[in-house]
Amino acid sequence: MGVKMRERKGTVRYLTFGLLTLLFTISMAFTAFGGQYEDATAAYKRGDFATAFRIFKALAEQGDASAQVNLALMFDAGEGVPQDYILAHMWFNLAVSALEGKKQEQTVKDRDNVASKMTSAQIAEAEQLAKEWKPKKEGK
Numbered sequence: 638m639g640v641k642m643r644e645r646k647g648t649v650r651y652l653t654f655g656l657l658t659l660l661f662t663i664s665m666a667f668t669a670f671g672g673q674y675e676d677a678t679a680a681y682k683r684g685d686f687a688t689a690f691r692i693f694k695a696l697a698e699q700g701d702a703s704a705q706v707n708l709a710l711m712f713d714a715g716e717g718v719p720q721d722y723i724l725a726h727m728w729f730n731l732a733v734s735a736l737e738g739k740k741q742e743q744t745v746k747d748r749d750n751v752a753s754k755m756t757s758a759q760i761a762e763a764e765q766l767a768k769e770w771k772p773k774k775e776g777k
Contacts, residue, residue: 646688653666654718665679665687667685667758670682673692673695674692674696674701674703674704675691675698676688677689677692677693677696677704678708680692680724681693681707685714686711686718687718689707689711689717690718691733692704693707693708693711694708696771698739698773699772699773699774700772701753702731702732702736702740703732704730705728705729705732705735706728706729706732706736706740706744708728709724709725709726709727709728709729709732709747709748709751710725710747712724712725712728713725713747713751722755722759722763723759723762723763723766724752725728725751725753725768725769726751726752726755726759726760726763726764726767727763727764727766727770728746728762729744729747729748729751730748730763730767731770732744736739741753754761
């Protein structure tokens with residue numbers, strides 16, 4: 638009986654330690670992720686479009702919908718990148734599927750606005766790119 642009790646205590650300690658380690662790791666990842674987005678937004682606001690683009694692109698490629706919207710807006714306006722409606726439409730499309738509520742509604746409007754400047758072949762290409770898109774893992 639005493640051995641089973643010690644085994645159970647050891648298992649509980651092991652699981653508790655593992656859970657705490659996992660929670661700490663997740664919290665650090667979210668902190669880093671949030672900090673990068675804020676850095677990109679600050680760079681954009683000060684007109685440093687190259688830095689904003691680099692950070693937004695990395696976040697967007699990992700699946701961050703807000704970064705995808707900002708990247709799409711940059712491609713639509715040609716801010717810091719060559720204007721590219723196909724890529725703008727693709728990034729808007731990806732963000733729409735991940736957003737909800739008012740943010741999703743606005744992103745649909747933005748995507749439709751870009752689509753109004755495109756040919757049907759360009760829209761089809763953008764939709765195909767969005768369909769084939771896969772998020773990149775962090776650090777790749």
